[in-house]
Amino acid sequence: MSFTSFVFVAFLFLTFLIYYIPRVSKYQVLILVSASIVFYCYQQMFFIILLLLSVSINVISSYYVVYGPKSWKKSIALAGVVLNLLLLLLFKYGPLSAKVFFSEGDAIGRLLLTIPVPLGISFSTFQGISLVIDVFRGRDGTASQLVPVSFPQHIKQIFLYRSFFPQLVAGPIIRAHQFIPQIGEKKISDIDWELCFKTLITGYFLKMVVADNLKDFTFWITYPYFLSQHSGTLVFMLIGYSCQIFADFAGYSLIAIGLARLFGYRIPDNFNFPYISTSIKDFWSRWHISLSTWLRDYLFLPTAYFCSARMPKETYLGIKTENWIYLFSTMVTFFICGFWHGAGVSFILWGCLFGAGLVLERFITTAIKNYRKRKKIRGAAALVINFFNWLIVFSFVTVLWIFFKLSDLKWIEAYFRTIFTDGKLGEIKFIISIILYSFPVVIYHLVYLLRKNYWYEGIKKYEYVGYGLMIFFIVTNSGSSISFIYFQF
Amino acid sequence: MIPRAVFTAVILFVIYALCKPLYPAGQSLNQWQGNLVKAQRFLYGNQDQAENIIIGSSLTERLNMGFLPEFYSLSFNGLSVFDGLTVIQRKEHPPAQVLIETNYILRQEHEQFSSTINAEINYQIRKFIPVLREEYQPVVIISSGLSDLIEKKRGKGSEKAEIISEQNRPDLFAKLLAEQVAKNKKRPGCELLSRSFTKLRGQVNNLEKQGVTVIFYEMPVDARVNRLPKPRIVRDYFHYYFPDGKYQFVQPVDCNGFSTTDGVHLDDKSAISFTNYFLEQITK
Structure with a gap:
């Protein structure tokens, strides 16, 4: 149902x-x-x-x-x-x-x-x-x-x-x-009707308008059919899939939260605007929060405690024990995370790459933090650095979603090879449609980012227009309904 | 807040519905939507005059309908003839003649598609409120308008997905052909065959009871696919379930004279060639 x-x-x-x-x-x-x-x-x-x-x-x-x-x-x-x-x-x-x-x-x-x-x-x-x-x-x-x-x-x-x-x-x-x-x-x-309304409308909009429509474009990330597409189309399909998977799962979570509220139960947030993340660690504190905290509490921390209780505080190969423990615990956790998502090599690899990304990030960010402190980087320069951090994280996450669509590593390799060798943009209408359907995901994150600006309160008075628009689109522009992506997990 | 949001939605909807005459009709953004638009235009449009209906899969979709003005195509990409039959059954007025593709008969009815077509509430709502049909979705109109504008500014059409042929992309064509060969090499299960053909025979009998003439035709495919077990068995079953004397078949062509983009879909030149042959056979 x-x-x-x-x-x-x-x-x-x-x-x-x-x-x-x-x-x-x-x-x-x-x-x-x-x-x-x-x-x-x-x-x-x-x-x-x-x-x-x-x-x-x-x-x-x-x-x-x-x-x-x-x-x-x-x-x-x-x-x-x-x-x-x-x-x-x-x-x-x-x-x-x-x-x-x-x-x-x-x-x-x-x-x-x-x-x-x-x-x-x-x-x-x-x-x-x-x-x-x-x-x-x-x-x-x-x-x-x-x-x-x-x-x-x-x-x-x-x-x-x-x-x-x-x-x-x-x-x-x-x-x-x-x-x-x-x-x-x-x-x-005791029902907070306004909160239920906002949560449900946003959830249904993300699912029915954004995710259900994007899936008819990202459908072509299928071997061997993507081989006849051009570079631009392949890149936009990947971005579209990134937005689709967010809209699908965040939409589901919001609907679940709204429905639970109708029956008087509070379910904690599962997504906290993950695509504004400027680090992989930050991403996992915002994406599928209930799973990431579960893994942290029942897998990562116990593994880390277990290791730290048994390993002397020394340095191996020039790396401190605590870093080795972090590396090991992270890799174990993300291996299980990948395996939890699906019983396939592609899912395990997806998890391991996230784990490796987190480990690498830990070493790099320590060095960058020290550098930023030394050089006292603030203002516009800090903003530019943050933007590049965001770009790297978003690209990393988006590229890794392909493991959810293509189960064979050869196909994934062929996908990226086509991106880098074809060099053409592709069908404009197809690309514009992906951009238009992905746009609400961008707006959703932007609203959150800009909420602290002084003029935001002035706009907030008219938020009912936004919800009215979402209802309008749910009625006029819903895609064909399919199961939520995460149902398969 | 809730009443104001609902009121805003209603106002937006009324304005949107009133502007309907300004919207270009028949547009779609993707394959799925294209199928729905085609079905909805048949169901809600003034298609009662369409007396000759062609139903099939994406193979039939390659026919050049410009050569067949008397025919309405209910061939759907990625779907089966059963989906076309679902659409015909939904229509109150039966056509005079239905031409059924025989190639993908083992592909089952698409549940999502048939439930979209058959859902009574959706059907009635779209019948009386045309702006709720797929072709009038706001994003369809915006996207089509924007892409036309950009293409005009660029002064050239967009680069559509590459049309593959054995000559221009032999490596890719080989992969696609291998995929089709693998699919068609397997012998289909008896249960699937008998279920599909029993279902088709039931639906064909129903059409005939309504006075509809049914004609079967086979789309040409790559000769290397055509001689594999699956198409051969399907052909045998057709002649068993629909004996030649009782049912009409368009004489199949020699596949060697046709080229495809992936082993099963005709390229433009072959599609025109087959369309001419098809028309010639039907009008005989």
Whole structure:
């Protein structure tokens, strides 16, 4: 059930009406859980069993980590994490395992190849793992705050936390301590209608007008068809894809946030204007924030702590231990990040290149910072440097998105070879269309950048014109609806 | 804020709708949109006079319609004949004659396309509010206008994607041909064949019940592709499901006389040549 379909609008309307009937307000959690199950079944009926199994693992493991025998806590938490990971490995990486570990005629291998990827399994599993770990660590609020003594109450809460339909399929990956304390009776009068309106309109505009239209142009980033295109077209298709993937996922996240707000739940922002970033580190603090913070908290920092506790503070090959640890932890984290996005070499390479970029940036920026301090670079010169930093980061990120479109390294090489050898601009109408559909993404970031100017407040009075325009374009200029790109992850 | 935003949208929409006579019709920006525009112009336009409909894939799209003024083409790039049939079924008035391409019969109906065409709410809204049709999208109009302006200023047309041929880009042509050979070398599954042909026979029977004459034709492809198992099996199935005496077929041509841009799509010269042959056969 796509957020952009009429069926979803009807489903949402009905759920909303039932949810806020005063007489049934004490059943609000059950209503949301039921609605979420209907939402999931509409798309993948069979896999509801998997979702229920996965949630049950979390319910039991998190409960017994808190209220079970103390000596068992670690084992239960470990079992909870391992079982979550096993489900992910079996269902998401089954086909890859079949190719790597089994021969072509093997029955198990053939079975694994036929398993389709359940919707949202990567997001949902990461939420489940974070719950078990947080409860085990007892941080981010006491464990008993997240896990009530009453087991039925706990079941209800965890089911809602794991299955809440606005973020069930593609996140944001919300943490238990962010969500569970919010569970309670909600009133229609508490809804911030203006905020919901702004969030939903922006989200739907980015998805339906920008992403859904750009996809019909970037479609041609397909082997071997791109080989007949000219350099200019290939470059603009890449920029268009960069804007499309942002509009698609940021649009989805905004819709999810707006929908959750309608039901009285706050979901943290998942995007913070990532294309204004002037460093790769900055980019990852703004892009898919819920994933990057998850990876930081549950992978990067534990790996770094683990290494630093075991390595003496010395210098190897002229590089300090702390830098080696950073390098290793970053590469491991981004390797997993790539693998999380897809069970393919191109995704792993995408992750590793980001990791390598971050490591390289750390060494370069330290040198640049020292230089800027020494030379006291300020004003226009600093602005120019910032612009070039932005250009480098945007180009780096945009170029790497090609790994999401082309799965073979030879094709990627052919794509860039054609860019550098053809030398022609390409079809003007095609390029202008990409520019026009990418333009809202530029405006979106510009508005954020310019918000601190004195004249911004004067313009802000007329923001309703902007929202009116977005509604106008949603009505008159929506593209053909397809699944959100991140649904496949 | 919300009422003011909604009011602004309504005002913008009313102004936009009132200006409709100023907009150029029939424009599209990409392949998908081109398909929708073609379908919508057939559905909503004054196409009841179009008595001869050609339906097919991108192979048929190469026919030079300038030579076929009596015909309306519902051939869609990237789609199948089933999509063309979906559009015909949506139309209240059936045509007199439907010509069906046989090459890509195993390509299934495009769900997104058929749901766009068949969605009742969308259909009715676009029927009564023409500015909501694809061809009148604001960005289509702006982009087309801007590109015309730029091209005029530059004094030359834009560089469209290169037309490949075995002569001008032998390396690329070889890759494209290899792709087609790989696709057509595989024998299609019996289940797919029987499902596709049963479906087609049902739809053809329905058309015939409405008094429509159905004629099948095969677009020529590269001879190296033409002799592969897939096209051969498809041809056999056609003659089994639609026996020669009962159904009409345009006599297939010898593919050796035609050249393509990628192994399956005719180049301009061959397309004109085949269009002439096609017209000659139909009018016989």
